[in-house]
Amino acid sequence: MRDVILQAGTLWQREIVRFVRQRSRLTGAILQPLVFWLLLGAGLKASFKPSGMPAGINYAQYFYPGVIVLVLLFTAIFATISTVEDRKEGFLQGVLVAPISRSTIVLGQALGGTTLALVQGVIFLVLAPLAGITLSAGAILVSAAMMAIIAFALTSIGLVIAWRIESTQGFHAIMNLILIPIWMLSGAFFPIEGAPAWLQWTMRLNPLTYAMAALRRGLYLAEPATIGVTMPLGSSTAIAIAFAAFAFILATRVARKASTI
Amino acid sequence: MSATTISNPSQASAIAATTPSAIEASSIGFRYGDRQALSDVNFSIARGEIFGFLGPNGGGKTTLFKLLSTLVPIQSGSARMLGHDLAGETVRVRRRIGVVFQHPSLDGKLTVFENLAHHGHLYGMTGKRLRERSAAMLERLELSSRARDLVETLSGGLQRRVELAKALLHQPELLLLDEPSTGLDPAARREFANYLAHLREHDGVTVVLTTHYLEEAERCDRIGILHQGKLIAIAPPAALKSEVGGDVVVIHAGAPELLQRKILQRFRLKGQIVDGTIRIERPRGHEFVHEVVDVFGDEIDSISFGKPTLEDVFVHLTGHQFFTDTRTEVE
Numbered sequence: 001m002r003d004v005i006l007q008a009g010t011l012w013q014r015e016i017v018r019f020v021r022q023r024s025r026l027t028g029a030i031l032q033p034l035v036f037w038l039l040l041g042a043g044l045k046a047s048f049k050p051s052g053m054p055a056g057i058n059y060a061q062y063f064y065p066g067v068i069v070l071v072l073l074f075t076a077i078f079a080t081i082s083t084v085e086d087r088k089e090g091f092l093q094g095v096l097v098a099p100i101s102r103s104t105i106v107l108g109q110a111l112g113g114t115t116l117a118l119v120q121g122v123i124f125l126v127l128a129p130l131a132g133i134t135l136s137a138g139a140i141l142v143s144a145a146m147m148a149i150i151a152f153a154l155t156s157i158g159l160v161i162a163w164r165i166e167s168t169q170g171f172h173a174i175m176n177l178i179l180i181p182i183w184m185l186s187g188a189f190f191p192i193e194g195a196p197a198w199l200q201w202t203m204r205l206n207p208l209t210y211a212m213a214a215l216r217r218g219l220y221l222a223e224p225a226t227i228g229v230t231m232p233l234g235s236s237t238a239i240a241i242a243f244a245a246f247a248f249i250l251a252t253r254v255a256r257k258a259s260t261i
Numbered sequence: 262m263s264a265t266t267i268s269n270p271s272q273a274s275a276i277a278a279t280t281p282s283a284i285e286a287s288s289i290g291f292r293y294g295d296r297q298a299l300s301d302v303n304f305s306i307a308r309g310e311i312f313g314f315l316g317p318n319g320g321g322k323t324t325l326f327k328l329l330s331t332l333v334p335i336q337s338g339s340a341r342m343l344g345h346d347l348a349g350e351t352v353r354v355r356r357r358i359g360v361v362f363q364h365p366s367l368d369g370k371l372t373v374f375e376n377l378a379h380h381g382h383l384y385g386m387t388g389k390r391l392r393e394r395s396a397a398m399l400e401r402l403e404l405s406s407r408a409r410d411l412v413e414t415l416s417g418g419l420q421r422r423v424e425l426a427k428a429l430l431h432q433p434e435l436l437l438l439d440e441p442s443t444g445l446d447p448a449a450r451r452e453f454a455n456y457l458a459h460l461r462e463h464d465g466v467t468v469v470l471t472t473h474y475l476e477e478a479e480r481c482d483r484i485g486i487l488h489q490g491k492l493i494a495i496a497p498p499a500a501l502k503s504e505v506g507g508d509v510v511v512i513h514a515g516a517p518e519l520l521q522r523k524i525l526q527r528f529r530l531k532g533q534i535v536d537g538t539i540r541i542e543r544p545r546g547h548e549f550v551h552e553v554v555d556v557f558g559d560e561i562d563s564i565s566f567g568k569p570t571l572e573d574v575f576v577h578l579t580g581h582q583f584f585t586d587t588r589t590e591v592e
Binding site: 093 | 330355358362364370378382383387
């Protein structure tokens with residue numbers, strides 16, 4: 001147990017130190033979603049009102065939690081993409097021949113990516129007043145906890161892909177094909193209630209939908225009525241945690257089987 | 262020539278008497294899909310040996326390195342390393358070997374010291390032991406003044422030394438190196454080789470490396486020659502060279518096949534055609550040069566003779582040129 005903590009801890013620490021030394025990653029992961037939100041949110045605020053959106057809020061407000069998840073998604077992707085090259089020609093080669101299990105490697109990587117994503121998500125919370133949300137201390141805590149769960153799940157999915165494929169180009173292709181649609185169909189972009197029936201079903205099957213709902217609920221902790229009817233915090237949180245656990249276990253399996261040729 | 266012959270018998274036999282071999286491999290095979298990368302590879306490496314696997318690129322060296330370093334699980338056959346079964350006791354093997362990769366396994370965004378610290382943690386080293394051992398390794402590899410520098414700012418030769426310091430940090434008994442000379446200039450290469458010899462001498466570390474540099478292979482106690490996935494010879498370099506019959510005479514001619522037949526008729530010598538040249542192994546080569554020039558002088562563009570090199574050994578054993586497409590890498 002001591003070894004697992006020491007080993008996962010050292011891999012976690014490495015992710016953090018690397019990130020701090022690469023400023024461009026920080027700006028990239030925050031700025032892109034920010035621009036997204038400002039342009040789409042501001043541009044569509046006056047005119048755009050997808051059906052099913054609660055009456056009390058405008059589109060910029062609706063989109064805000066979705067952008068937070070996008071920040072988490074981008075950071076998770078940046079944090080995991082290095083795995084691809086690292087294990088063939090870089091630092092991970094040495095880790096793979098060290099007396100450490102593949103699950104421990106994945107744990108260190110997942111915690112590293114989660115921490116980075118969480119920090120950036122929390123930084124993004126500063127913009128909440130701009131979105132017309134007043135955050136209480138409780139709302140910040142619950143939202144941060146939700147962000148941590150979502151970040152852990154997304155980093156784990158990133159690791160499933162990163163350990164399975166051989167090139168970073170492949171990673172980008174799969175990201176656009178899988179991760180972005182998962183995000184779009186999570187209620188981040190438009191509410192599930194107003195979507196056509198077939199899309200509603202797809203969204204209901206998407207585990208990120210529940211995590212998204214839990215985060216939305218956390219942000220409006222004091223005034224849940226503002227965001228209309230939504231599923232109870234308890235059950236959506238439980239589904240989000242199950243989703244994160246499943247993604248992590250899947251990542252450890254894939255890593256154990258991954259060849260390094 | 263038995264597979265366990267070593268050039269430094271007194272030292273090695275003293276160790277071997279009390280401990281198992283460094284590596285004992287029997288009928289190792291490996292395939293990537295349809296391609297058989299290794300087949301029926303058998304060898305035994307004694308403690309304290311410096312052993313080199315020599316072969317052209319694609320001969321199977323890197324695959325063998327990946328198996329021995331535990332990067333890739335063994336497919337067929339078996340190996341015991343330092344007394345442990347490679348497949349069944351992988352973690353025990355890992356604790357006791359050090360691995361130096363061809364592509365650096367260092368994190369360029371971290372300092373030299375940070376790279377060592379992470380490595381130490383992976384091997385369960387912490388606190389004072391880690392600090393002292395890191396400092397000692399940096400001292401020995403003359404890296405102390407660069408400990409706080411980011412690895413990406415170091416030259417290739419220095420990075421290779423950091424790599425070595427890292428691989429030795431946890432005091433392995435066996436060091437595995439994949440093409441350690443690649444990317445180093447000749448001076449750095451010699452320095453690196455000297456350090457490996459020193460390591461064997463003072464710490465009794467067994468060194469197993471792969472190489473396609475003949476001069477690097479020359480410095481090993483024994484070499485194993487890998488060709489098309491098979492281990493075709495295993496012996497000290499000098500013994501291999503003495504298997505080649507005396508001197509090596511190489512003739513460039515306009516019509517090599519024709520001249521080869523004529524030489525066979527006249528001198529009863531069967532030469533090999535290698536890359537459009539005639540190659541003849543013969544004791545007292547200088548006399549033969551005279552004789553052949555006297556008779557066939559008009560048909561010969563150029564002729565040379567020399568003591569056999571490891572390249573000649575390779576040609577002798579395989580009938581193939583050692584460097585076919587890697588010529589540019591040779592100096």
